[in-house]
Amino acid sequence: MISTILKFIIKHVLAIxxxxxxxxxKAALALSLSISPIAYFAEKITDWTFENEAYVVFVLGAIIVDHGLGTLKHLFIEKDFSIKDNLIGLIKKVGLVVTVGFLFEGVNFIVKEDSFVKSYAIIVLRMAVFLYPAGSAFWNSYIITKGKFPPVGxxxxxxxxxxxxxxxxxKEATHKK
Structure with missing residues (x-):
């Protein structure tokens, strides 16, 4: 497939x-029509990434921390480490965070006007995306420390x-009095 794409591009560049x-x-039109949608989406993704840089860094950081702690857990606690399972788990986690995060951002985009509902949706959906890898990292840490950190609460x-x-x-204490 990649060789077909390269042949297409080379053929049209030479024709130009x-x-x-x-x-x-004709060659310029064929190239522009075939490449412009890719460039358009790449620009939108880049713009969104820069606008939400801290969120992206924290989610990717959570994936890295989770992967590291999960590797330690499987190496030293469960003693069932497998490179294949480790890489499959990492690919699944990254894939799910990206795809579900994309879908959640779509939900946030649909609610146009700023409102309590939109703010709440953004907070909840982003927390859900972040807590998927972060929650796993916290749980791995909990297992590694034998329940000492983070606190059970x-x-x-x-x-x-x-x-x-x-x-x-x-946000607030949720214990019952």
Whole structure:
């Protein structure tokens, strides 16, 4: 497939440089029509990434930390480490974070006007995307430290958030009196 794409590009670039005026116009049109959608989407993704740089860094950082802690857990605690399973797990986690994150950002985009609903949706959906790798990293840390860190109360708050999507789990005390 890549060789076909390269052949297409080379053929049309050569036609632009050596062909007749009509051939040059046709080649330029064919190249621009085939490449412009890719450039358009690449620009949109780049713009979104720069606008949300901190969010992207934290989510990718959570994936890296989770991968490292998960590797340690499987090497030293569970003693069942496999390079193949390790790489498959990493690819799954990155793939799911990217695809589900994309879908959640679509939900956030659909709600046009700024409102409480939009703000809440952005917070909840981004927390869900972040907590998928971060929650796994916290759990790996909990296992490695034999329940000493992070505190069990924090682990319980994460579990409740995953059930009810209530961001107040992290904002205020939720214990019953």
């Amino acid at each position: 440089h050596k062909g007749t005026l009509i051939t040059k116009v 924090f682990i319980d708050k994460m579990k409740r958030f995953n059930v009810n999507l209530d961001v107040r789990e992290f």
